[in-house]
Amino acid sequence: MNLLDLVIAVPAIGFIVTLLIPRAMEQAIRVITLVFSLVAFLLSLALAIGFQKGQPGQQFVTDFIWIQSPEIHYHVGLDGLSLWLVVLSAFLTPIAILLSWNSIQKQSKEFFALLLLLEFGLVGVFAAWDLFLFYVFWEVVLVPMYLLVGIWGHDRRIYAAVKFFLFTMAGSVLMLAAIIFLYNQAGTFDYTVVLQKLQSGAISLSHTQETFLFLAFFLAFAIKVPIFPLHTWLPDAHVEAPTAGSVMLASLMLKMGTYGLVRFCLPMFPVASRENAPWIVILAIIGIVYGALVAMVQPNMKKLVAYSSVSHLGFVVLGVFSFTQMGLDGAVYQMLNHGISTGALFLLVGFMYERRHSLAIADFGGVATVAPWLATMFLITTLASIGLPMLNNFIGEFLVLQGAAQANFTWSVFAALGVILSACYMLWLYQRVFFGEVGEGVKQHMPDLRVREWACVIPLIVMMVWMGIYTQTFLRPVSDTDAQILGNTPVHAQISAPAGSVMTGGNIHAH
């Protein structure tokens, strides 16, 4: 049992322990879940510190047979791609617990227990190296999220929760079919073995087979990302979810989709990935522009942030399917950035909702006058979100655009529209909510940040600055793994990455 197993096990144990505590001891439940999530976070920090840089393969590996026949392994490990996503999951869960401290009164035991279950699933998804295990964790995530939205959400919560569940389920059953198909070919679920067999030609897939398998995986991930036009569940789920649910959904669950694209689609089906890249990239660019335009006209703050997610994740998909080192680095970095900055946006919007009990932009105005610190934190987050240099999103978006330009310059021209639009809708939102006349409702109900809220916000702000200035910490391991993944997807005639792309990856570290 190594450190990574502990990071997976601690939330699961916490979940069970929480369920065993009597319902009446509400405060104890909150404290205990927080303690468990903090322990998991500290352990994940130890993972980050102990992680050997400059080594693209898996580390902290545990591998034993879970079920004999069919042979299913409990095989977990971390590489540069999954490391930060695991840390991010462990980092955001205590924040999600802390921010729900007072706002969740109904059935609080289940709520906090489910957050831990969600963390367990998320860490498992990012750490699993066995296709079957990956699928198990993938589905485990679904249930707590469904309940979080459905029980503690707003008015249309049931519609949103069921829609979310069915969309994800529809995508994932096809992925299951593809996984079983691969198993029948390879005789194992172990991802590394399957991958190796695919690359060495030990399993030879016909062109049609590869395309269909790619599409089965892609559909599951595309729904989760979500890629336009499969995004319709996302605004509903976000708007209706409780704040902690929105944070976990935006910051972590959407990353399951993009992670899956990078981890599974690209290396396992290199030819199909490259062949299908053109239309996927077009969908991604449509998502970037469409998400931004729709965000612009939203009267509801949460919905605005939700649509901005559609736009931001378009960048990630664009980066992934540019097949350049820069693009992929940027995409993975952008996953982390989006996790931090959109998480922070949802969190701050949630704080304002707790005060004003409204999400409508029209109900705000002049908040900066009565709550200057809240306004300041929101401003930093806004600036990060629109990609101001020195803050985190800038690096990611820049790399993605550069990578996309290397592959096809037109792509980056259109995608760059999204950057401009994001500045429009975010700054306009900021202006309407924080400046202007102070309304009566705002004056009475808008106290500034409290201690507990500071504790939620500060870590996120620190991360925005850190990730924006000292990229080295995070990008090095990511780049190593990305180079390996790209090396595994040999260049196809149609789209060619520049020959020196792996080298240019090195230059980025100068940021």
Next chain:
Amino acid sequence: MPTSFMPSATDLLRFSPELILTVAGTLLMVLDPLFAERYRKLFGHLSIAALLLALFGALEAQTVTGLSFSNLLIVDGFATFFRVLVCTIGILAVLLSYRFLDRELAETGEYHALLLFCVAGQCLMAASNDLIMIFIGLEISSIATYILAGYLRNDKRNNEAALKYFLLGSFATAFFLYGVAIIYGITGTTKLDEIRNVLTQPGMQFGGVAIAAGLMIVGLGFKVSGAPFQMWAPDVYQGAPAPVSVFMATGPKAAAFAVFLRIFMTSFLQISSDWEPLIWMSALLSMTIGNFAALTQNNLKRMMAYSAIAHAGYILVAFASRSEGGTAAVMFYLAAYALMNIGVFAVIIHIEGKGERHLRIEDLAGLGQRQPVTAALLTVFLLSLIGVPLTGGFFGKFYIFRAALQANLVWLTVLGLLNSAVAAYYYLRLMVLMYMHEPGEVTNSLEPLSAGLRAALILPAIGTFILGILPGAILNFARSSAVFSK
């Protein structure tokens, strides 16, 4: 083979589950008038004891596998698996019945005796090596179920269910019997292995055999409620007393699948390419009709009836793969399905109240707030029915679709998996009601779980988790016994 009329000790041991159950059932019938009203609870205890003994007998019989009684009876891993399964289902059904019979003031020895006969018939079906024996087992099981379906004789719905089940059931059995007759005419034998030997001889003409197989598919398709022979199931499951409904959806169905598999994977394996399309069609129809019809149901029992049809469809998918892996998948799925279905019905019996009044799905509203443990257990079963990982239902589906893909049934697999996504909707509706709605009249006035129901909830839940987290042991046994003696 000894020609003596006295069976040997080994033969008796091989036959012990049926013997025990028949003797115990008869005993209960005799005891019925002798027991005063307040000792009636004992009938349930006695039948559980008998079922446990039969289960033990089935396990003991596994130590002396082989053919008995002039090759009429066969004890192999396959038979043992199903005998253990139907006895377990019987035990859980009795646990479910305590509260129900108590509430309806209908605790009699007759009910339990019929249940035991029914299980005895199913054990016999699982261990038969002869079409006539199978027919006898089928009839013992069916006739007992016809009566059980109309057990509350003053209840109109019970009467309707019993009559429908009886008429359509006899009709279907006739089809089966007609198939048996044709096979006997062609091969001159009713023993499964001998039929296979005749059919594998070179130069056989398969026209008549295919017709016989088709007739048997009609008969057995009816028993497993596979489309297009599923018409009876919603009405009968809805009308019959709840413990009987769930018993019908699990026990007789498991036994019918056992027979289905044994006949078609031994005798008719030779012509499997002829019957595979029929099973394929039936599987697809069952899944689709079951799931789509269940979407719009408002009655819990009726919804579960359509769900039963859909699950029969999933099992038929594995059947259509015509492989040992497929057979093992059927066995595993039947076990997993029995557990989750019984769990759901335990909750239904818990909330329905006297006279089965509260059966609308809205009656579950707010259960999560009023009785969180009951709701959590029901959630486990629903997740298992949906096929979410870490539950038995997931591995069941997984093995089924794996077998299907191995047999190159790609489209059936894709359609089946999409079907299971559709199914998620109506199971989720129950979860929505339990957790996301305020408690209603029914859940507010709910009594605490009775001991029997608690056992009938917790035991299947444990089983569901074992099948979902450590399925190895059961699956290995299923795999090793899915090989029919050649």
